[in-house]
Amino acid sequence: xxxxxxxxxxxxxxxxxxxxxxxxxxxxxxxxxxxxxxxxxxxxxxxxxxxxxxxxxxxxxxxxxxxxxxxxxxxxxxxxxxxxxxxxxxxxxxxxxxxxxxxxxxxxxxxxxxxxxxxxxxxxxxxxxxxxxxxxxxxxxxxxxxxxxxxxxxxxxxxxxxxxxxxxxxxxxxxxxxxxxxxxxxxxxxxxxxxxxxxxxxxxxxxxxxxxxxxxxxxxxxxxxxxxxxxxxxxxxxxxxxxxxxxxxxxxxxxxxxxxxxxxxxxxxxxxxxxxxxxxxxxxxxxxxxxxxxxxxxxxxxxxxxxxxxxxxxxxxxxxxxxxxxxxxxxxxxxxxxxxxxxxxxxxxxxxxxxxxxxx
Amino acid sequence: xxxxxxxxxxxxxxxxxxxxxxxxxxxxxxxxxxxxxxxxxxxxxxxxxxxxxxxxxxxxxxxxxxxxxxxxxxxxxxxxxxxxxxxxxxxxxxxxxxxxxxxxxxxxxxxxxxxxxxxxxxxxxxxxxxxxxxxxxxxxxxxxxxxxxxxxxxxxxxxxxxxxxxxxxxxxxxxxxxxxxxxxxxxxxxxxxxxxxxxxxxxxxxxxxxxxxxxxxxxxxxxxxxxxxxxxxxxxxxxxxxxxxxxxxxxxxxxxxxxxxxxxxxxxxxxxxxxxxxxxxxxxxxxxxxxxxxxxxxxxxxxxxxxxxxxxxxxxxxxxxxxxxx
Numbered sequence: 001x002x003x004x005x006x007x008x009x010x011x012x013x014x015x016x017x018x019x020x021x022x023x024x025x026x027x028x029x030x031x032x033x034x035x036x037x038x039x040x041x042x043x044x045x046x047x048x049x050x051x052x053x054x055x056x057x058x059x060x061x062x063x064x065x066x067x068x069x070x071x072x073x074x075x076x077x078x079x080x081x082x083x084x085x086x087x088x089x090x091x092x093x094x095x096x097x098x099x100x101x102x103x104x105x106x107x108x109x110x111x112x113x114x115x116x117x118x119x120x121x122x123x124x125x126x127x128x129x130x131x132x133x134x135x136x137x138x139x140x141x142x143x144x145x146x147x148x149x150x151x152x153x154x155x156x157x158x159x160x161x162x163x164x165x166x167x168x169x170x171x172x173x174x175x176x177x178x179x180x181x182x183x184x185x186x187x188x189x190x191x192x193x194x195x196x197x198x199x200x201x202x203x204x205x206x207x208x209x210x211x212x213x214x215x216x217x218x219x220x221x222x223x224x225x226x227x228x229x230x231x232x233x234x235x236x237x238x239x240x241x242x243x244x245x246x247x248x249x250x251x252x253x254x255x256x257x258x259x260x261x262x263x264x265x266x267x268x269x270x271x272x273x274x275x276x277x278x279x280x281x282x283x284x285x286x287x288x289x290x291x292x293x294x295x296x297x298x299x300x301x302x303x304x305x306x307x308x309x310x311x312x313x314x315x316x317x318x319x320x321x322x323x324x325x326x327x328x329x330x331x332x333x334x335x336x337x338x339x340x341x342x343x344x345x346x347x348x349x350x351x352x353x354x355x356x357x358x359x360x
Numbered sequence: 361x362x363x364x365x366x367x368x369x370x371x372x373x374x375x376x377x378x379x380x381x382x383x384x385x386x387x388x389x390x391x392x393x394x395x396x397x398x399x400x401x402x403x404x405x406x407x408x409x410x411x412x413x414x415x416x417x418x419x420x421x422x423x424x425x426x427x428x429x430x431x432x433x434x435x436x437x438x439x440x441x442x443x444x445x446x447x448x449x450x451x452x453x454x455x456x457x458x459x460x461x462x463x464x465x466x467x468x469x470x471x472x473x474x475x476x477x478x479x480x481x482x483x484x485x486x487x488x489x490x491x492x493x494x495x496x497x498x499x500x501x502x503x504x505x506x507x508x509x510x511x512x513x514x515x516x517x518x519x520x521x522x523x524x525x526x527x528x529x530x531x532x533x534x535x536x537x538x539x540x541x542x543x544x545x546x547x548x549x550x551x552x553x554x555x556x557x558x559x560x561x562x563x564x565x566x567x568x569x570x571x572x573x574x575x576x577x578x579x580x581x582x583x584x585x586x587x588x589x590x591x592x593x594x595x596x597x598x599x600x601x602x603x604x605x606x607x608x609x610x611x612x613x614x615x616x617x618x619x620x621x622x623x624x625x626x627x628x629x630x631x632x633x634x635x636x637x638x639x640x641x642x643x644x645x646x647x648x649x650x651x652x653x654x655x656x657x658x659x660x661x662x663x664x665x666x667x668x669x670x671x672x673x674x675x676x677x678x679x680x681x682x683x684x685x686x
Contacts, residue, residue, distance in 0.1 A: 197378040200661045204626055205641060209653065210386060212645040289507050293627045296509070297642070312513055316631070323517045330510045338505035 027350035034346025040339035048159040052076040055149035057120035058100050062112035119146035121153035121306045129322040139324040141314045150306035157307040161291040162284040168226025177237025182264050195231045203228050211299045221300045225287050240272035274351045281344035285337045308332050372665045383657040388425050394445040394648040441655040446647040451655045462636035469559035477564050481571025500565035509627040512558045527551050530633045555632045574606035608679050611671045
């Protein structure tokens with residue numbers, strides 16, 4: 001099994017390479033709850049990515065004053081960083097003062113294909129703190145913005161924070177974990193002690209202490225979460241590397257004269273990735289949770305931008321008049337956390353072939 | 361045994377030292393200090409500057425950071441955490457006030473967790489894979505995925521506001537002092553309900569699953585077969601022989617969950633206006649009250665280290681197979 005795993009990860013694209021992940025995927029599909037979780041994750045991801053054409057104050061496609069425009073689609077393309085250099089909204093849609101809904105005139109032959117939710121996350125669309133109605137399915141917030149639209153755009157924040165902060169954590173964790181696990185000696189001692197020190201702190205204390213001194217923004221939240229969560233991954237990676245470096249195939253590679261850096265990167269690390277992936281999945285759930293909590297406390301996303309945490313906060317501040325904002329945000333946070341936990345649990349079960357053999 | 365204790369104490373001290381250095385420097389290195397915040401309201405630039413310098417001197421912020429750190433440690437050795445930069449009160453007094461609200465909720469929730477999850481764990485282990493086992497574990501798993509502050513918001517909204525059943529702001533109602541002793545107790549108890557529930561429900565899944573898992577492992581041991589073979593009743597086998605032995609790993613779990621109880625309390629305490637350590641920490645961070653932040657960091661770390669240490673020691677006491685000699 002060991003040799004098979006090595007070849008599978010070193011020769012990219014060979015049939016063997018597909019097989020490990022292929023087997024894992026086949027096993028994963030057998031777990032109903034895990035698949036449900038994965039579907040919810042996919043839906044959340046889609047909602048986040050498609051948010052500009054799901055909830056926008058400008059239409060997907062419209063005929064306006066004799067011309068065709070597609071402003072929401074441009075917003076969608078802009079989700080990919082850098083594309084704003086290539087494609088720009090046409091005038092007058094890119095002007096901040098332009099209000100399409102007011103200029104819209106069916107008499108002139110204008111028509112529009114609206115997004116499912118016709119309100120933008122920052123658009124002041126109705127009177128404040130109105131309950132759910134036919135026009136605003138989840139009501140409006142204290143500034144009269146559509147809550148459903150804000151929920152949709154809040155998904156972007158959660159997904160971004162979840163994935164990017166864990167991305168930072170994975171990179172740091174793998175680098176330090178590999179150094180500690182492979183180099184050993186003083187490096188291992190220093191890194192392991194440091195990990196222990198950081199783990200002694202309640203993570204939330206640490207994040208708060210650091211964040212209090214930076215201007216609150218989603219980027220800072222991501223960075224700080226990443227900086228505090230890498231230690232767990234590093235510990236995981238260190239343990240795996242320590243285990244794998246003693247295996248026969250690692251010895252074989254070493255005796256063939258593979259240099260240390262290459263040995264770690266091509267032979268040890270790829271085989272240590274599977275358990276790391278499990279902890280990353282759980283980590284995403286935790287990051288989403290921390291972000292919402294921080295935004296609730298006022299350290300995360302700043303108004304007028306929307307996040308599930310800030311929506312929850314608006315509900316908290318208007319408890320007696322506008323409780324309608326609380327349940328949707330709660331459900332969204334719960335679904336996100338639950339689905340990532342389900343995927344993580346299932347991954348943990350299916351990813352290790354040895355566990356499977358034991359159970360069979 | 362003695363050498364083990366000594367070794368642990370030394371490494372514990374090193375860790376504590378590391379924690380205090382790191383938090384001290386994180387706090388000091390970032391821009392903006394309490395003197396600046398407190399003088400930002402003064403309009404006259406010259407006066408503002410003079411007061412700023414005086415405050416810096418008063419707080420000792422004008423000295424180099426290593427000197428400040430040395431001063432801090434010097435005072436700490438004699439058990440002095442200094443005075444708060446915010447209101448000038450002793451930090452130890454502030455923390456002393458906040459300690460009981462946090463600790464009482466933590467203990468209460470911990471006891472509840474054990475009382476509820478132990479029978480569930482045992483019963484699920486005995487009926488492994490049965491209807492009860494599966495439905496309860498699914499239900500608890502769902503609960504486990506409900507973040508505690510999300511549950512807190514929903515409970516406040518429905519039980520606190522809409523149905524007006526339970527209080528959710530602070531520890532006492534307005535007119536607490538005029539109440540009879542019995543009335544005061546009833547009032548206090550009501551205020552504890554929601555926040556304690558929020559701290560408890562998420563742990564249920566974790567603990568009951570843990571107890572179930574450990575029990576299942578113990579049940580496979582030879583001495584259980586022996587107990588059954590000599591004709592003991594199922595009840596006695598499970599409760600006396602299996603369960604007591606499955607408790608050992610629980611000790612380390614308690615040590616592991618403690619930091620989360622303290623850390624997770626910031627949002628919940630703030631939400632419930634609970635005058636505990638989490639809220640104190642949050643407020644101190646907002647006020648850049650260095651001495652209070654440092655003291656809280658230090659005490660938390662000390663508690664975590666201390667409890668893990670005690671957990672490891674008790675581990676050896678209850679399980680003679682564990683040896684501390686390497």
